[in-house]
Amino acid sequence: MTTKLTNAQIAWRAAQDITDGAYVNLGIGFPEMVAKFQPEGREAIFHTENGVLGFGQAPAAGEEDWDLINAGKKAITLKPGAAFFHHADSFAMVRGGHLDVAILGAYEVAETGDLANWSTGPKGVPAVGGAMDLVHGAKRVAVITDHVTKDGKPKLVERCSLPLTGVGCVTRVYTSLAVVDIENGHFVLREKLAALSLEDIQAQTGAKLHLDGQPADLIVPEL
Amino acid sequence: MDKRIATLTEAVADIPDGATVMIGGFGGSGAPIELMHALIDRFLATGSPKNLTIINNNAGNGHVGIAALIEQGLVSKMVCSFPRSADPRVFTERYLAGEIELELVPQGTLAERIRAGGAGIPAFYTPTSYGTDLAKGKPVAEFDGRPYVQERWLKADFALIKAETGDAHGNLTYRMAARNFSPIMAMAAAKTVVQVSQAVDAGGIDPEAVITPGIFVDAVVEVRDPQQEEALNRAEAHYPGAQ
Numbered sequence: 001m002t003t004k005l006t007n008a009q010i011a012w013r014a015a016q017d018i019t020d021g022a023y024v025n026l027g028i029g030f031p032e033m034v035a036k037f038q039p040e041g042r043e044a045i046f047h048t049e050n051g052v053l054g055f056g057q058a059p060a061a062g063e064e065d066w067d068l069i070n071a072g073k074k075a076i077t078l079k080p081g082a083a084f085f086h087h088a089d090s091f092a093m094v095r096g097g098h099l100d101v102a103i104l105g106a107y108e109v110a111e112t113g114d115l116a117n118w119s120t121g122p123k124g125v126p127a128v129g130g131a132m133d134l135v136h137g138a139k140r141v142a143v144i145t146d147h148v149t150k151d152g153k154p155k156l157v158e159r160c161s162l163p164l165t166g167v168g169c170v171t172r173v174y175t176s177l178a179v180v181d182i183e184n185g186h187f188v189l190r191e192k193l194a195a196l197s198l199e200d201i202q203a204q205t206g207a208k209l210h211l212d213g214q215p216a217d218l219i220v221p222e223l
Numbered sequence: 224m225d226k227r228i229a230t231l232t233e234a235v236a237d238i239p240d241g242a243t244v245m246i247g248g249f250g251g252s253g254a255p256i257e258l259m260h261a262l263i264d265r266f267l268a269t270g271s272p273k274n275l276t277i278i279n280n281n282a283g284n285g286h287v288g289i290a291a292l293i294e295q296g297l298v299s300k301m302v303c304s305f306p307r308s309a310d311p312r313v314f315t316e317r318y319l320a321g322e323i324e325l326e327l328v329p330q331g332t333l334a335e336r337i338r339a340g341g342a343g344i345p346a347f348y349t350p351t352s353y354g355t356d357l358a359k360g361k362p363v364a365e366f367d368g369r370p371y372v373q374e375r376w377l378k379a380d381f382a383l384i385k386a387e388t389g390d391a392h393g394n395l396t397y398r399m400a401a402r403n404f405s406p407i408m409a410m411a412a413a414k415t416v417v418q419v420s421q422a423v424d425a426g427g428i429d430p431e432a433v434i435t436p437g438i439f440v441d442a443v444v445e446v447r448d449p450q451q452e453e454a455l456n457r458a459e460a461h462y463p464g465a466q
Contacts, residue, residue: 049330050249050403066251066453067401073250073308073453084399086406086434087249087280088338091331095349119356125315126327128357129305133331136350167354 001195002220004147005176012037012221014103014144014174018044023053025094025134027104027117028072031144034103037223045081047099049130051090054082071130094130094137102138104131106145106173108160111207113170113182115143116162128165135166147175147204154206156180156187177201179218186210191218226393227422227443231261234416234444238262238381243276245337245408246289247384250281250308251452253401254288255385255418258444260462262383266297267463274299278337278379280330280404282306282314285456291463293317302377304330310456329357334407336377341410341439346375382412385449386435389419390426393440394433402434409439418446 005013007030015037018024025047026032035057038044045054049071056079059065064075085093093099108116115135118128135141145155156173173180178201179191189209192201194217202209228234235258238244248254266272275298282301283290290313292298306314306325317323328336329351339347348371352358362373384405386395395417397405409415422445455462 048400050252050400052400064453065399066451067253067399069250069252069400069453071249084397084402086402087330087334087404088407091334094331095335095351114354125306125311125318125325127305127307128327128329130330132329132355132357133351136353137331164355 008223022100025102031103054079094133099138101140102134103142106143110160111187113168115165116160118165119163131165135169141169142172144174147177157206189215191216193218225391235262238272240272241274242380245278245379245382247405249403254452255383256450257446258383276300278302284308285310286461287455300324302326337407337411340376340378379412382408382415386419388421389443390423390428393437395435406435409435414441416442
């Protein structure tokens with residue numbers, strides 16, 4: 001029995017909620033993996049902060065064009081129907097509520113929907129990029145993350161301890177153990193791995209998990 | 224009217240000490256490498272310009288472009304959203320040593336502050352950064368029940384940008400995602416200097432294809448086959464090279 005989803009399986013689960021024709025921004029790093037798992041028959045249009053809509057997979061090694069990159073500075077390719085635009089238009093798409101969903105990584109998510117994902121504290125060089133803009137623009141802001149940190153501490157918490165990216169912005173969290181919605185300042189458990197009990201999941205969560213009916217079994221895809 | 228000029232030297236000749244300079248590009252795409260390196264050549268020959276404030280999304284990568292401007296000692300302050308890169312050592316070391324100032328701005332706020340500067344709008348409200356450390360000290364107001372943070376326009380003395388084709392009137396086209404901040408920086412600077420891969424006569428660009436209208440541009444210098452920052456960094460290039 002599976003007791004923890006892999007990153008690919010978490011990304012696959014998040015991809016199942018992206019509807020046909022949705023405009024989507026995927027955060028740099030782990031969230032980019034969601035693009036690999038678009039369900040058959042659906043087409044999502046991916047947005048990147050640096051001015052491209054409708055980009056596709058990375059090109060083959062040696063085929064890169066360094067004028068064609070994503071926000072992670074990685075080479076990309078274009079799909080038919082792609083468009084270029086400047087940075088102010090790009091963030092008008094973000095802040096103006098034109099994106100259907102943004103899927104981001106997290107250090108911590110609070111039951112209030114607060115997100116901390118840009119700074120681990122005052123040490124080193126601070127860098128924020130587009131994260132603070134994305135959390136206030138997309139119609140739906142979701143997080144994909146391990147349920148706990150590398151040393152086993154809950155990432156779903158009552159209040160974030162790290163510097164905030166945004167207040168009350170996250171509505172759904174896809175984790176290695178569960179799918180959790182944020183509603184009216186509460187975590188609501190929607191899906192969980194069948195092998196784990198409610199108590200198992202609650203023990204790894206830093207705030208109370210509420211129920212709205214019986215949680216569904218989380219699908220464990222073979223990838 | 225002809226905004227085309229002959230040399231890179233001429234293009235960067237009048238940037239004074241202490242100037243605020245917007246530099247186009249996002250990472251390496253759209254980075255006006257030759258204009259930046261011409262500025263370094265001038266600095267190494269004359270000791271000027273120094274104490275520059277540079278506005279860009281990033282704070283340089285490797286030892287070329289913005290990283291080289293910092294490494295050679297032209298820069299006293301960076302305004303950017305993401306001062307990290309594959310090789311951010313030049314900025315990081317100076318920043319941690321307290322030798323360079325950083326104003327960190329969320330990326331969309333940076334873009335909108337520049338656009339506002341170019342459009343004559345001194346301040347605006349955005350939901351971005353509300354309730355975070357980056358909103359500290361900024362006025363907050365509620366509109367339709369939601370809190371917003373007041374941000375100020377951002378203007379510059381100069382913009383150095385890269386475009387694909389430029390005509391005698393300064394009309395510009397860009398190449399793919401190399402466009403990024405350049406059209407809004409061209410609007411927000413008192414003087415905008417552009418390196419183009421191809422300079423053409425007036426009429427050489429279809430008006431339907433113009434992205435930056437020439438009114439926002441002051442000087443156009445042709446640099447055929449411009450260098451790509453990413454390619455330079457993969458070759459571990461330094462500017463200036465070993466003497």
